[in-house]
Amino acid sequence: MVSFKNTLKDGVSLQIFKKTKNDLSVNYTKKDKDFLRRKQIGSSLKSTFDDIKQIISKQLSVEEDKIQTDSNFTKDLGADSLDLVELIMALEEKFSITISDQDALKINTVQDAIDFIEKNKKQDA
Structure with a gap:
Protein backbone atom coordinates (compact mmCIF):
# COMPACT_ATOMS: atom_id res chain seq x y z
CA MET A 1 0.00 0.00 0.00
CA VAL A 2 1.41 3.40 -1.02
CA SER A 3 0.58 6.42 1.12
CA PHE A 4 0.79 10.17 0.49
CA LYS A 5 -0.04 12.89 3.02
CA ASN A 6 -0.16 16.64 2.50
CA THR A 7 -1.50 19.51 4.58
CA LEU A 8 -3.44 21.95 2.43
CA LYS A 9 -4.66 25.45 3.22
CA ASP A 10 -7.25 26.20 5.92
CA GLY A 11 -6.16 23.30 8.15
CA VAL A 12 -7.24 20.65 5.68
CA SER A 13 -5.16 17.50 5.60
CA LEU A 14 -5.25 15.14 2.62
CA GLN A 15 -4.06 11.55 2.82
CA ILE A 16 -4.15 9.17 -0.14
CA PHE A 17 -3.66 5.41 0.09
CA LYS A 18 -3.13 3.39 -3.06
CA LYS A 19 -4.48 -0.07 -2.26
CA THR A 20 -4.35 -1.58 -5.72
CA LYS A 21 -3.63 -0.32 -9.21
CA ASN A 22 -7.16 1.04 -9.70
CA ASP A 23 -8.32 1.59 -6.12
CA LEU A 24 -7.46 4.70 -4.14
CA SER A 25 -8.66 5.66 -0.69
CA VAL A 26 -8.70 9.35 0.21
CA ASN A 27 -9.04 10.87 3.68
CA TYR A 28 -9.91 14.54 4.05
CA THR A 29 -9.55 15.96 7.56
CA LYS A 30 -10.52 19.49 8.52
CA LYS A 31 -8.96 20.00 11.95
CA ASP A 32 -10.78 23.16 12.98
CA LYS A 33 -14.17 21.43 12.72
CA ASP A 34 -12.99 17.90 13.59
CA PHE A 35 -14.47 16.88 10.28
CA LEU A 36 -13.41 13.60 8.74
CA ARG A 37 -14.73 12.36 5.47
CA ARG A 38 -13.54 9.13 3.92
CA LYS A 39 -14.23 8.59 0.27
CA GLN A 40 -13.37 5.70 -2.00
CA ILE A 41 -12.39 6.68 -5.49
CA GLY A 42 -11.48 4.54 -8.43
CA SER A 43 -9.42 5.03 -11.51
Missing part, protein backbone atom coordinates in the same frame (compact mmCIF):
# COMPACT_ATOMS: atom_id res chain seq x y z
CA SER A 44 -11.84 7.57 -13.01
CA LEU A 45 -10.83 10.44 -10.72
CA LYS A 46 -7.13 9.61 -10.96
CA SER A 47 -7.44 9.45 -14.73
CA THR A 48 -9.20 12.83 -14.80
CA PHE A 49 -6.45 14.38 -12.66
CA ASP A 50 -3.72 12.85 -14.84
CA ASP A 51 -5.42 14.12 -18.02
CA ILE A 52 -5.84 17.60 -16.56
CA LYS A 53 -2.18 17.67 -15.46
CA GLN A 54 -1.10 16.82 -19.00
CA ILE A 55 -3.26 19.59 -20.45
CA ILE A 56 -2.04 22.16 -17.92
CA SER A 57 1.57 21.14 -18.45
CA LYS A 58 1.23 21.57 -22.20
CA GLN A 59 -0.82 24.80 -22.12
CA LEU A 60 1.16 26.56 -19.39
CA SER A 61 4.61 24.99 -19.90
CA VAL A 62 4.68 23.74 -16.31
CA GLU A 63 6.23 20.45 -15.21
CA GLU A 64 3.54 17.92 -14.23
CA ASP A 65 5.10 17.24 -10.83
CA LYS A 66 4.58 20.93 -9.93
CA ILE A 67 0.81 20.63 -10.50
CA GLN A 68 -1.19 19.79 -7.37
CA THR A 69 -4.93 19.65 -6.80
CA ASP A 70 -4.82 22.90 -4.82
CA SER A 71 -2.72 24.73 -7.45
CA ASN A 72 -4.31 28.02 -8.48
CA PHE A 73 -4.02 28.56 -12.23
CA THR A 74 -2.97 32.22 -11.99
CA LYS A 75 -1.23 32.47 -8.61
CA ASP A 76 0.63 29.14 -8.58
CA LEU A 77 0.93 28.18 -12.24
CA GLY A 78 1.39 31.62 -13.82
CA ALA A 79 -1.59 31.61 -16.20
CA ASP A 80 -2.83 34.88 -17.67
CA SER A 81 -6.34 35.52 -19.01
CA LEU A 82 -5.53 34.19 -22.48
CA ASP A 83 -3.97 31.06 -20.97
CA LEU A 84 -7.16 30.49 -18.97
CA VAL A 85 -9.34 30.74 -22.08
CA GLU A 86 -7.10 28.28 -23.94
CA LEU A 87 -7.06 25.97 -20.92
CA ILE A 88 -10.87 25.93 -20.69
CA MET A 89 -11.10 25.21 -24.43
CA ALA A 90 -8.61 22.34 -24.09
CA LEU A 91 -10.59 20.86 -21.17
CA GLU A 92 -13.83 21.13 -23.15
CA GLU A 93 -12.25 19.33 -26.09
CA LYS A 94 -10.56 16.60 -24.04
CA PHE A 95 -13.60 15.74 -21.91
CA SER A 96 -16.32 16.50 -24.50
CA ILE A 97 -18.07 18.94 -22.19
CA THR A 98 -19.21 22.56 -22.41
CA ILE A 99 -18.01 25.06 -19.83
CA SER A 100 -20.06 28.26 -19.79
CA ASP A 101 -18.34 31.60 -19.25
CA GLN A 102 -20.05 31.78 -15.85
CA ASP A 103 -18.74 28.33 -14.86
CA ALA A 104 -15.27 29.11 -16.23
CA LEU A 105 -14.99 32.03 -13.80
CA LYS A 106 -15.49 29.58 -10.91
CA ILE A 107 -12.67 27.27 -12.02
CA ASN A 108 -9.65 28.74 -10.26
CA THR A 109 -7.79 25.64 -9.10
CA VAL A 110 -7.00 22.20 -10.45
CA GLN A 111 -9.49 20.72 -7.95
CA ASP A 112 -12.20 23.09 -9.24
CA ALA A 113 -11.56 21.72 -12.73
CA ILE A 114 -11.64 18.10 -11.53
CA ASP A 115 -14.90 18.66 -9.65
CA PHE A 116 -16.57 20.38 -12.60
CA ILE A 117 -15.47 17.72 -15.07
CA GLU A 118 -16.47 14.80 -12.83
CA LYS A 119 -19.88 16.37 -12.17
CA ASN A 120 -20.56 17.05 -15.84
CA LYS A 121 -19.19 13.73 -17.11
CA LYS A 122 -21.69 11.98 -14.83
CA GLN A 123 -24.56 14.15 -16.05
CA ASP A 124 -23.70 13.41 -19.68
CA ALA A 125 -23.47 9.65 -19.07
Whole structure:
Protein backbone atom coordinates (compact mmCIF):
# COMPACT_ATOMS: atom_id res chain seq x y z
CA MET A 1 0.00 0.00 0.00
CA VAL A 2 1.41 3.40 -1.02
CA SER A 3 0.58 6.42 1.12
CA PHE A 4 0.79 10.17 0.49
CA LYS A 5 -0.04 12.89 3.02
CA ASN A 6 -0.16 16.64 2.50
CA THR A 7 -1.50 19.51 4.58
CA LEU A 8 -3.44 21.95 2.43
CA LYS A 9 -4.66 25.45 3.22
CA ASP A 10 -7.25 26.20 5.92
CA GLY A 11 -6.16 23.30 8.15
CA VAL A 12 -7.24 20.65 5.68
CA SER A 13 -5.16 17.50 5.60
CA LEU A 14 -5.25 15.14 2.62
CA GLN A 15 -4.06 11.55 2.82
CA ILE A 16 -4.15 9.17 -0.14
CA PHE A 17 -3.66 5.41 0.09
CA LYS A 18 -3.13 3.39 -3.06
CA LYS A 19 -4.48 -0.07 -2.26
CA THR A 20 -4.35 -1.58 -5.72
CA LYS A 21 -3.63 -0.32 -9.21
CA ASN A 22 -7.16 1.04 -9.70
CA ASP A 23 -8.32 1.59 -6.12
CA LEU A 24 -7.46 4.70 -4.14
CA SER A 25 -8.66 5.66 -0.69
CA VAL A 26 -8.70 9.35 0.21
CA ASN A 27 -9.04 10.87 3.68
CA TYR A 28 -9.91 14.54 4.05
CA THR A 29 -9.55 15.96 7.56
CA LYS A 30 -10.52 19.49 8.52
CA LYS A 31 -8.96 20.00 11.95
CA ASP A 32 -10.78 23.16 12.98
CA LYS A 33 -14.17 21.43 12.72
CA ASP A 34 -12.99 17.90 13.59
CA PHE A 35 -14.47 16.88 10.28
CA LEU A 36 -13.41 13.60 8.74
CA ARG A 37 -14.73 12.36 5.47
CA ARG A 38 -13.54 9.13 3.92
CA LYS A 39 -14.23 8.59 0.27
CA GLN A 40 -13.37 5.70 -2.00
CA ILE A 41 -12.39 6.68 -5.49
CA GLY A 42 -11.48 4.54 -8.43
CA SER A 43 -9.42 5.03 -11.51
CA SER A 44 -11.84 7.57 -13.01
CA LEU A 45 -10.83 10.44 -10.72
CA LYS A 46 -7.13 9.61 -10.96
CA SER A 47 -7.44 9.45 -14.73
CA THR A 48 -9.20 12.83 -14.80
CA PHE A 49 -6.45 14.38 -12.66
CA ASP A 50 -3.72 12.85 -14.84
CA ASP A 51 -5.42 14.12 -18.02
CA ILE A 52 -5.84 17.60 -16.56
CA LYS A 53 -2.18 17.67 -15.46
CA GLN A 54 -1.10 16.82 -19.00
CA ILE A 55 -3.26 19.59 -20.45
CA ILE A 56 -2.04 22.16 -17.92
CA SER A 57 1.57 21.14 -18.45
CA LYS A 58 1.23 21.57 -22.20
CA GLN A 59 -0.82 24.80 -22.12
CA LEU A 60 1.16 26.56 -19.39
CA SER A 61 4.61 24.99 -19.90
CA VAL A 62 4.68 23.74 -16.31
CA GLU A 63 6.23 20.45 -15.21
CA GLU A 64 3.54 17.92 -14.23
CA ASP A 65 5.10 17.24 -10.83
CA LYS A 66 4.58 20.93 -9.93
CA ILE A 67 0.81 20.63 -10.50
CA GLN A 68 -1.19 19.79 -7.37
CA THR A 69 -4.93 19.65 -6.80
CA ASP A 70 -4.82 22.90 -4.82
CA SER A 71 -2.72 24.73 -7.45
CA ASN A 72 -4.31 28.02 -8.48
CA PHE A 73 -4.02 28.56 -12.23
CA THR A 74 -2.97 32.22 -11.99
CA LYS A 75 -1.23 32.47 -8.61
CA ASP A 76 0.63 29.14 -8.58
CA LEU A 77 0.93 28.18 -12.24
CA GLY A 78 1.39 31.62 -13.82
CA ALA A 79 -1.59 31.61 -16.20
CA ASP A 80 -2.83 34.88 -17.67
CA SER A 81 -6.34 35.52 -19.01
CA LEU A 82 -5.53 34.19 -22.48
CA ASP A 83 -3.97 31.06 -20.97
CA LEU A 84 -7.16 30.49 -18.97
CA VAL A 85 -9.34 30.74 -22.08
CA GLU A 86 -7.10 28.28 -23.94
CA LEU A 87 -7.06 25.97 -20.92
CA ILE A 88 -10.87 25.93 -20.69
CA MET A 89 -11.10 25.21 -24.43
CA ALA A 90 -8.61 22.34 -24.09
CA LEU A 91 -10.59 20.86 -21.17
CA GLU A 92 -13.83 21.13 -23.15
CA GLU A 93 -12.25 19.33 -26.09
CA LYS A 94 -10.56 16.60 -24.04
CA PHE A 95 -13.60 15.74 -21.91
CA SER A 96 -16.32 16.50 -24.50
CA ILE A 97 -18.07 18.94 -22.19
CA THR A 98 -19.21 22.56 -22.41
CA ILE A 99 -18.01 25.06 -19.83
CA SER A 100 -20.06 28.26 -19.79
CA ASP A 101 -18.34 31.60 -19.25
CA GLN A 102 -20.05 31.78 -15.85
CA ASP A 103 -18.74 28.33 -14.86
CA ALA A 104 -15.27 29.11 -16.23
CA LEU A 105 -14.99 32.03 -13.80
CA LYS A 106 -15.49 29.58 -10.91
CA ILE A 107 -12.67 27.27 -12.02
CA ASN A 108 -9.65 28.74 -10.26
CA THR A 109 -7.79 25.64 -9.10
CA VAL A 110 -7.00 22.20 -10.45
CA GLN A 111 -9.49 20.72 -7.95
CA ASP A 112 -12.20 23.09 -9.24
CA ALA A 113 -11.56 21.72 -12.73
CA ILE A 114 -11.64 18.10 -11.53
CA ASP A 115 -14.90 18.66 -9.65
CA PHE A 116 -16.57 20.38 -12.60
CA ILE A 117 -15.47 17.72 -15.07
CA GLU A 118 -16.47 14.80 -12.83
CA LYS A 119 -19.88 16.37 -12.17
CA ASN A 120 -20.56 17.05 -15.84
CA LYS A 121 -19.19 13.73 -17.11
CA LYS A 122 -21.69 11.98 -14.83
CA GLN A 123 -24.56 14.15 -16.05
CA ASP A 124 -23.70 13.41 -19.68
CA ALA A 125 -23.47 9.65 -19.07
